[in-house]
Amino acid sequence: xxxxxxxxxxxxxxxxxxxxxxxxxxxxxxxxxxxxxxxxxxxxxxxxxxxxxxxxxxxxxxxxxxxxxxxxxxxxxxxxxxxxxxxxxxxxxxxxxxxxxxxxxxxxxxxxxxxxxxxxxxxxxxxxxxxxxxxxxxxxxxxxxxxxxxxxxxxxxxxxxxxxxxxxxxxxxxxxxxxxxxxxxxxxxxxxxxxxxxxxxxxxxxxxxxxxxxxxxxxxxxxxxxxxxxxxxxxxxxxxxxxxxxxxxxxxxxxxxxxxxxxxxxxxxxxxxxxxxxx
Numbered sequence: 001x002x003x004x005x006x007x008x009x010x011x012x013x014x015x016x017x018x019x020x021x022x023x024x025x026x027x028x029x030x031x032x033x034x035x036x037x038x039x040x041x042x043x044x045x046x047x048x049x050x051x052x053x054x055x056x057x058x059x060x061x062x063x064x065x066x067x068x069x070x071x072x073x074x075x076x077x078x079x080x081x082x083x084x085x086x087x088x089x090x091x092x093x094x095x096x097x098x099x100x101x102x103x104x105x106x107x108x109x110x111x112x113x114x115x116x117x118x119x120x121x122x123x124x125x126x127x128x129x130x131x132x133x134x135x136x137x138x139x140x141x142x143x144x145x146x147x148x149x150x151x152x153x154x155x156x157x158x159x160x161x162x163x164x165x166x167x168x169x170x171x172x173x174x175x176x177x178x179x180x181x182x183x184x185x186x187x188x189x190x191x192x193x194x195x196x197x198x199x200x201x202x203x204x205x206x207x208x209x210x211x212x213x214x215x216x217x218x219x220x221x222x223x224x225x226x227x228x229x230x231x232x233x234x235x236x237x238x239x240x241x242x243x244x245x246x247x248x249x250x251x252x253x254x255x256x257x258x259x260x261x262x263x264x265x266x267x268x269x270x271x272x273x274x275x276x277x278x279x
Contacts, residue, residue, distance in 0.1 A: 002236055004270075007216040008245040009188045013201040014117075017187035018062045021246035024263045041250050042068045042110070048259045051107040053099060055092045058114045065110070071095065088126060089113045089163045093170065100174055106257060107178075113163065116156035116190060119199060121149075125159035132158075146193040153192055168219050179224040181256060185216035185246065216244065218270075228256070234274035244270060 010020035010027040020027060022042060023035040039047070046052045046068050054065035057073040074082055077091035092111040099109070116124055120139040132151035136144040144152075164184055171180035189211045191197040200211045218235075225232060251268035254261060266272050 002218045002220075002232070002239050004216040004218075004239045004244050006243040007185065007214050008243070009186070009212050009214045010246040012188045012204055012207045012211045014058065014187050015062050017246060018064055018112075021185075021187070021249045022064045024250050024265075026247040026268075027245065036063055040064055041253060042108070044254070044261055044263060045108060045257055045259055048257075048261070049105065050257055050259070051103060051105050052110075053096075053107070054110045054112065055094075055096065056112050057087055057089055057092050058112050058117060061112060083123075086114070086123065088124070089115065089159070090166065092163070093166065096170065100170075103178075108253070108257060111167065113160070115160055115186065116153060121152045121156050124156040129155050129159040129162065131155060141193075141198055144193075149192050153190070164217075171219075171221065175221055175223060179227045180221045181224045182219040183216075183249070183253065183256075184218075185249065186214040187246075189213050214246075228258075228271075229276040230271055231274045231276055235271065238270075238274060 009017050010030060011017040016032070019032060019035050019040070020030045022040040023030065023038065024041075025031065025035060042052050042054070042064060052068040054061055054068055054070035055073055056065070056070060061070065073091050073094060074085050074087050077087050077094050081088050081091035081094075089111075092113065096109065100107075114124060118139070119141045121141075122135055122137040132154045134148050135152040135155065136148050137152075141149055164182070167182055171182060174180065188200050189209075190200055191208060191210045194208065194210055197208060197210075202208070202211055204212065220230060220232070224230070248268050248270050250263075251265050252270045254264045255269045255271060
């Protein structure tokens with residue numbers, strides 16, 4: 001696992017950040033109306049012959065998955081993983097194993113998690129992940145002490161960690177057929193009462209760092225690193241010392257999938273400087 005501690009979002013809300021990170025436009029030039037009428041990352045890779053699947057568990061893909069195969073998880077999830085129209089993120093794996101078993105080509109699968117979203121943090125994880133206590137089990141978070149609210153939020157992170165672990169285990173299970181890799185990043189950050197600010201969606205220019213500083217990580221299987229000549233030591237060193245953003249996603253994924261297009265800009269590719277082209 002390679003963690004990128006210095007990563008910034010494109011926006012402070014899902015509606016801005018998700019379309020932005022899947023577009024070719026950097027944050028400083030992003031135009032939502034223009035992006036909605038252009039091919040995004042998934043359109044390009046699908047047109048290149050790569051199989052695409054979007055699994056949705058956060059109320060919609062904001063237009064990003066409109067032209068690719070997609071599934072609304074609350075409508076198909078296994079019993080026990082959902083309550084009403086909300087599901088735990090483990091439900092995102094519904095049908096994925098069967099999908100992979102039928103594949104005979106390169107593939108990208110997007111799991112759009114609900115993660116730690118919205119004020120009802122206590123509803124984002126099963127009871128087994130209630131490890132930090134006491135917690136605040138309502139959505140009236142402004143009435144909660146910051147320590148207790150942080151406990152509740154940290155439990156969502158434990159559950160997220162478990163979900164990512166399950167994703168990596170699934171990829172390892174299919175390494176006999178595919179060179180596998182995983183990229184995770186959040187769409188935005190979250191304020192937990194610092195300076196009496198909560199949630200997210202503040203204007204980017206005045207938003208606190210808690211809303212624009214996001215987690216990003218990569219897991220690259222050994223076979224993937226060998227096949228694509230990625231030097232792990234180089235990547236780890238760059239991850240710790242350089243700054244990145246959601247602007248890097250579009251170009252990095254294109255290169256990871258070996259897609260050639262004029263839209264690709266190598267200076268935005270996270271892996272570019274850590275590939276041994278002589279290998």
